[in-house]
Each structure stands twice: as structure tokens, then as C-alpha cells.
Amino acid sequence: MSSLQMKNFLRKNPNVRTIRVAACDLNGQPRGKRVPSRFADKIVENGTRFPVSVLNLDIWGEDIDDSPLVFESGDRDGVLFPTERGFLPMPWLEAPTALLPIWMFREDGRPYEGDPRHALRAVLDRYKARGLTPVVAVELEFFLIDDSGRTLEVPISPRSGKRRKAAETMSIRALDTFDIFFTDLYDACEAMDIPADTAISEAGLGQFEINLMHGDDALRAADDAWLFKWLVKGLARRHGFAASFMAKPYEDYSGSGMHAHFSVLDEKGRNVFDDGGSKGTDTLRHAVEGCLSAMKDSALIFAPHLNSYDRLVPGAHAPTGLCWAYENRTAAIRVPSGAPAARRIEHRVSGGDVNPYLSLAAILGAALNGIEDGREPPEPITGNAYALDLDHMPGNWSDAIEHFEKSEIMPRIFPEELIRNYLLTKKQERHYMAELSPKEQVEIYLDTV
Known part of the structure; x- marks a missing residue:
């Protein structure tokens, strides 16, 4: 404009x-x-x-x-x-x-250089200098929550007046229960030009996911994700309940992620991951290697809060092992099946509580590092990643802070000032979060992230 x-x-x-x-x-x-x-x-x-x-x-x-x-x-x-x-x-x-x-x-x-939007723009400038353009889409999971009482609960159904305390994976009934909210949400997305596509109910309690359509402007994709989170939380309050993208509001249910899908086009508009078959090109594998090599060091971007690490546990529909695979949702990096022209990488680590600009910068920056370095990843896994003997993501906030601080990879992606500012922020939050009860921690994350 x-x-x-x-x-x-x-x-x-x-x-x-x-x-x-x-x-x-x-x-x-x-x-x-x-x-x-x-x-x-x-x-x-x-x-x-x-x-x-x-x-x-x-x-x-x-x-x-x-x-x-x-x-x-x-x-x-x-x-x-x-x-x-x-x-x-x-x-x-x-x-x-x-x-x-x-x-x-x-x-x-x-x-x-401390502005996260500029950090993503700088990564995209690196792609542009090589004649490449990322095509990006994100999937955002969130919870609808009644936080009016002493404990968090699913909101009462506007249709039945009842409260159903159960996960309802891909349930049409669950979507219909909150039909007025979702109708208003889609109307609002259209008014704000946010490309909201499919909605499903997810495995968590009162959890839903909406996909945003792919496009060849990754900066706009991050804008859309940032604006969408703001919109969902604000609109939910107008409907009398809360919406939250915090990683893990309920101990016994899966948490929320922000999965990122991306492919890369060359100057002629061809997908450089497409080899005409199901395996993808050398360039795809190099991008996978870059993402895997940077994953530990960028954990603080993908899991930025104390609560984030409650989501990254085995068997909870969030990746923990550093691995990749074809058509396997237990892996951190998934290469979906489908038409070869649409061959892409799905990065499944980020929680719903991330900063979309930083998350996409970390993902795309790591992938470009891999493309530039030309190294091969380990062999793709098969089967259940949770059952394999793999190197793992940092298991807690302090370990993630340490990996980020000592990293030799992060300075290839982020400017020095942003790295310094982000570390200072997370160290201060770690200090003061330790003084709060679990209930107080949930209260601050519920409305912010």
C-alpha cells in the first residue's frame, strides 16, 4: 500500500x-x-x-x-x-x-537490527542475492479457553450450554459448537486480507488449527501469522472466552505448534526441491541438513518461554529428536508426499507461542545455510521417532539459552544486536519466572504469547 x-x-x-x-x-x-x-x-x-x-x-x-x-x-x-x-x-x-x-x-x-521484522527481511535478502524466493505457509494451533474460574476449562458451548471435557480430533461437531466464533473469525480474516484456509479441531482440550495459505512473500506470511494471533485472541474475548497460543496450557493434552511449510523457487519460478519424483533434489536435502544442524542452537527461538518445554516431550505430538523423514509426523523435519511440483519441507518444531518473524527467519536462514554449504543430512528415519536413539532438542529453557548464546550458527542468521537483546530478555524472564507459582506463570502466558 x-x-x-x-x-x-x-x-x-x-x-x-x-x-x-x-x-x-x-x-x-x-x-x-x-x-x-x-x-x-x-x-x-x-x-x-x-x-x-x-x-x-x-x-x-x-x-x-x-x-x-x-x-x-x-x-x-x-x-x-x-x-x-x-x-x-x-x-x-x-x-x-x-x-x-x-x-x-x-x-x-x-x-x-533489533527489530524482528528486519531480521526476516535480511534473511530474504540473502535468498534474493542468490536468485531464490522462498514460498511459505504456516499452520497455527490455538486453544479456546474459559479462564473465568480457578482452573482453565473448555468454554461452555454456545449451542448446547454444556461443557464437553474431551479432546475431539478432527471433529466436525467441535467446529460446529463454536460456529459463530469461527464465522466471525473468517469474516475478520477476509477484512484484514489474512489468507485463512482450512480449520480443524485438534487433539488438545478445546484446541483448533487454522492453516494460512502459502505465498511467495515470506515477510507477508510472517505478518499474516502475527496479525492472525492478535485477531484470534481479541475476537475470542468479544465472544466471552479466551484464545491462547501458549505452548502447553493443559498438562494432560498435547500443546500448540506453528508448523512452517516452505519450498524455494529459482529465477524462472521452478521449485528447486522438485526432482520429478518423491525424494526431492540435492538442494532439498542440503536445506534439511541446514535446518537439522541449527535446530539445537535455535531452540530458544522455536521454544521461547518456560512453558514451551512442557510441549517438547516424547509422545505428545511435538518433535523431540533431531531427525527428518518422508511423510512422518513424529520427525522434526517432514517432507510431505504429493505432487512433485509441490515438494516442500515442513518444519514442525516451533510452538504456537513463537514470534513468527524470528521463527521463519531461523528456519529459512538455517535452510539457506545448508544450501550454501552443500552438506548431506543423515539418512531419513522410518517409524516412530520417539522410539529411536536420536540426538535431542534442549529439554529445558536454560539449556536452550546456553545453546543460543554459544552458537556459531546463529550469527549467520541473526544480527549481533538482536542476539544480544534476545539473550538479555530471556535471561531476565528466566530469573523472574522462577519467583512465580505455576498458576501465575500460566496467567502471564495465557494472554501474551
């Missing part, structure tokens, strides 16, 4: 009285301002300003105690400009409101 189109959006929608300008912080939280719509043209033309440190807050929205972005630097401002997405409606709010997504730059016009 051009500057002129942004201005015309508000002129064509005079009922919109206020706007929100928002950027994505390292935890995936929207940070920004409320602005009367009559002053929106100024932001479209000149951007807006807020402290650089705002993109590096902890999960509570607090400053990072030892961050050089705060007192050491005088808490200086960054300059934030609209992304190419332009204005979007915010259907979960009562008053007509428009959202203007923004991202951060330095005073001299350079992208601010």
Missing part, C-alpha cells in the same frame, strides 16, 4: 476515528500508540518515534535491567515507518479502528 493509498483508506472510511500504530517486539507483542485518525497523515508521511528499548521488553512489558538500550544510551528513540501492509481494520474492537503496522529504523535511515 503506497502513501497515497494509506491516506485514501482513511478518507474512504470516515467512521474510523482512531488508529493504532504498532510494531512487533522480540516476544511477538505489539508495541505502539493510539492516534486520532485526523493526525494519521503525519505518521504516513514522517513516521513516528518511540524508544528503541520498546522492542526489547520482557514478557511483562518491563525494561531489561542490564540492557544498553535503556539508561546507558539515554533511552534514545528509533524512527518507525509504516510497512507495505498499510491500514487494516481491527474487527475485534467495538469502535471502528484501523491498525497501521510499523517497523523501526535508525535516525540515519538504516534498519534497526
Whole structure:
């Protein structure tokens, strides 16, 4: 959307009285301002300003105690400009409101390297320099939750007035139970131009999954995932319950993931993973090797919170072993079957609680490392990955922090400033989470991630 189109959006929608300008912080939280719509043209033309440190807050929205972005630097401002997405409606709010997504730059016009959207853009620039374009789609799992009582429960059915406490994998009845919510959600996605496709009920208690359609703009795919999470949580509250993408709200049920599917096109639009058969090309295998080699070091991106590691346990529909396979959902990396022209990689590690920009940057950056290095992965597994003797993902938050901090791979994917800021954030959160009860931990994650 051009500057002129942004201005015309508000002129064509005079009922919109206020706007929100928002950027994505390292935890995936929207940070920004409320602005009367009559002053929106100024932001479209000149951007807006807020402290650089705002993109590096902890999960509570607090400053990072030892961050050089705060007192050491005088808490200086960054300059934030609209992304190419332009204005979007915010259907979960009562008053007509428009959202203007923004991202951060330095005073001299350079992208601010601590902005997660810029981190993904930098990875995509590496692909572009090689004449390659990733095609990306994500699948987002989430829970509908009644959090009004002392314990978390499935919301009461708007149709029957009853509460069914059971997992209902791919149940049409479960979808129909919340038909009004899902109808409103799909209408809202259409209004926001989020390409929501198939919905299913999942294996968790009150758990659902919606797929977002694939496209050859990975930055837009991350935008869609970020906006979708915000929309689902806001719209659920309008319907009288909560929606959460936290990795594991219920101990006895599977957690939520954000699976990413990707292929790669060359300059002629050909899928470089397609060999005309079921196995895929050398390039596919090199991309798989890159993803596997980076998986331990990038665990802190794919499992960013204390609760994330409750999901990554054997036999819980989340991968734990470092392996790949053809058409096997127990593996961390799955190569789905289907038409050779659609040959792709499914990366199954990320929880629903991730920052979509960082997750896609880590996945696509690792895959490109593999393509550049040209190394072969281990042999694909067959059978149940949980039953095999494999190297494993870090089993807890502290181990993941250590792998990320000592990594020689992460600096190939992320800028030094983002790595530093992210580590400071996670170390502070680890310190203060240890002071909270499990109930208090769930309360903060339920509404944020």
C-alpha cells in the first residue's frame, strides 16, 4: 500500500476515528500508540518515534535491567515507518479502528537490527542475492479457553450450554459448537486480507488449527501469522472466552505448534526441491541438513518461554529428536508426499507461542545455510521417532539459552544486536519466572504469547 493509498483508506472510511500504530517486539507483542485518525497523515508521511528499548521488553512489558538500550544510551528513540501492509481494520474492537503496522529504523535511515521484522527481511535478502524466493505457509494451533474460574476449562458451548471435557480430533461437531466464533473469525480474516484456509479441531482440550495459505512473500506470511494471533485472541474475548497460543496450557493434552511449510523457487519460478519424483533434489536435502544442524542452537527461538518445554516431550505430538523423514509426523523435519511440483519441507518444531518473524527467519536462514554449504543430512528415519536413539532438542529453557548464546550458527542468521537483546530478555524472564507459582506463570502466558 503506497502513501497515497494509506491516506485514501482513511478518507474512504470516515467512521474510523482512531488508529493504532504498532510494531512487533522480540516476544511477538505489539508495541505502539493510539492516534486520532485526523493526525494519521503525519505518521504516513514522517513516521513516528518511540524508544528503541520498546522492542526489547520482557514478557511483562518491563525494561531489561542490564540492557544498553535503556539508561546507558539515554533511552534514545528509533524512527518507525509504516510497512507495505498499510491500514487494516481491527474487527475485534467495538469502535471502528484501523491498525497501521510499523517497523523501526535508525535516525540515519538504516534498519534497526533489533527489530524482528528486519531480521526476516535480511534473511530474504540473502535468498534474493542468490536468485531464490522462498514460498511459505504456516499452520497455527490455538486453544479456546474459559479462564473465568480457578482452573482453565473448555468454554461452555454456545449451542448446547454444556461443557464437553474431551479432546475431539478432527471433529466436525467441535467446529460446529463454536460456529459463530469461527464465522466471525473468517469474516475478520477476509477484512484484514489474512489468507485463512482450512480449520480443524485438534487433539488438545478445546484446541483448533487454522492453516494460512502459502505465498511467495515470506515477510507477508510472517505478518499474516502475527496479525492472525492478535485477531484470534481479541475476537475470542468479544465472544466471552479466551484464545491462547501458549505452548502447553493443559498438562494432560498435547500443546500448540506453528508448523512452517516452505519450498524455494529459482529465477524462472521452478521449485528447486522438485526432482520429478518423491525424494526431492540435492538442494532439498542440503536445506534439511541446514535446518537439522541449527535446530539445537535455535531452540530458544522455536521454544521461547518456560512453558514451551512442557510441549517438547516424547509422545505428545511435538518433535523431540533431531531427525527428518518422508511423510512422518513424529520427525522434526517432514517432507510431505504429493505432487512433485509441490515438494516442500515442513518444519514442525516451533510452538504456537513463537514470534513468527524470528521463527521463519531461523528456519529459512538455517535452510539457506545448508544450501550454501552443500552438506548431506543423515539418512531419513522410518517409524516412530520417539522410539529411536536420536540426538535431542534442549529439554529445558536454560539449556536452550546456553545453546543460543554459544552458537556459531546463529550469527549467520541473526544480527549481533538482536542476539544480544534476545539473550538479555530471556535471561531476565528466566530469573523472574522462577519467583512465580505455576498458576501465575500460566496467567502471564495465557494472554501474551
